[in-house]
Amino acid sequence: MSPELGDSSQDLSDLIGCVYDTVLDSSSWTGVIEKAMQFVGGIGASLYTKNAALPSGHAHHVIGIAQEYQDSYFSKYVAFDPTTTGQFFAEVDEPIGIEDVLPFSDFTETRFYREWAQPQGLVDCLSTVLDKSVTNVAMFGVFRHVRDGVADDAARHRLRLLAPHIRRAVMIGRIFDLKTSEAATLADTLDGLSVGLFLVSSQGRIVHANAAGHALLDSADILRAVSGRLVAADGQADRTLRDAYAAAAQGDEALGTRGIAVPLMGQDETRYLAHLLPLTSGARRDAGLTRSAAAALFVRKAELSVASPPEVISKAFKLTPSELRVLLAIVEVGGVPDVAAALGVAETTIKTHLGRLFEKTGATRQADLVKLFAGYSTPLIA
Secondary structure, three states: OOOOHHHOHHHHHHHHHHHHHOOOOHHHHHHHHHHHHHHHOOOEEEEEEEEOOOOEEEEEEEEOOOHHHHHHHHHOHHHOOOOHHHHHOOOEOOOEOHHHOOOHHHHOOOHHHHHHHHHHOEEEEEEEEEEEOOOEEEEEEEEEEOOOOOOOHHHHHHHHHHHHHHHHHHHHHOOOOOOHHHHHHHHHHHOOOOOEEEEEOOOOEEEEEOHHHHHHHHHOOOEEEEOOEEEEOOHHHHHHHHHHHHHHHOOOHHHOOOOOOEEEEOOOOOEEEEEEEEOOOHHHHHOOOOOOOOEEEEEEEOOOOOOOHHHHHHHHHOOOHHHHHHHHHHHHOOOHHHHHHHHOOOHHHHHHHHHHHHHHHOOOOHHHHHHHHHHOOOOOOO
16 A cells, blocks of 8 residues: 655655666656556556557556567557547646546446457556647556555655656656666766756756857857856746756755746747756766765757647547547547447447537548548648
């Protein structure tokens, strides 16, 4: 059983520290997600990505789920998982479980539940979105066994506490990947990074900048050095960063959601994102070149953000997750009998959703729905 929240503040602090240590040692993720699973409450956990358009995905780190079920999920059952659509449109850092997508009684009637979840004794997966792209979503999820029950408020609260830290660690971990044995030589790798990196004190004083960081300072477009302090050109962004530097000096847990992705904009409207990694404990402090550095700030150009066709269609026609799921299935699978078989629900259920789709979109035939979806597609999507 998970610890009571009132008794777990030290556990939370230690866990958050371990989460940030994955930036320097990606091999520690498996142990970290196991600790996160125990904190939230469940029998398994995973860091994974899904592609809503194919559908497909990949588990990057997973515990508690047998290999055969991991393999069958992404090779077959991801297409039948009723939570996928809801997860794709969930708010970043906000926990989402089965009952946020459909009633549990409906879930137990699906093919996904009968063939994949029930044989394992699973009744829920409480997940949180870490990042989204045009068609992909990156998530962290904790699997709930029948003895745990569906996710309750306490589990949601715990995951909400962890989510921003997991997200920040994953985002920064994408920038560079160091082995534990190389952590002490972090300084030697900084100039090789294409992103700007600054080591700063709790007051924002620049302790070290890599080559890309100096280039950003020389341009004085989004960042500049003022009396040795790193200053953002935008006033609001500068205040956010200053608060984040000070919070980082107080420890990993204090950083909270602040500074997780601070947007910066150049004079030519080029967009950048700044991510903050606290350097206040463990290997991260030793890797920070000097103990006067409270945080490492990574600054990179923002990637093009384009809404996916499903997301645009959902918002345009005010579709529910279930209606959007049926629409996607019609596009990918075909007629009512095949869609019902693929989703593991009765044909009458599909017909009910189909009727609502016709009503909301103005379509009169399934072929019209396929044309509608195609019309919202874009050549920018691979």
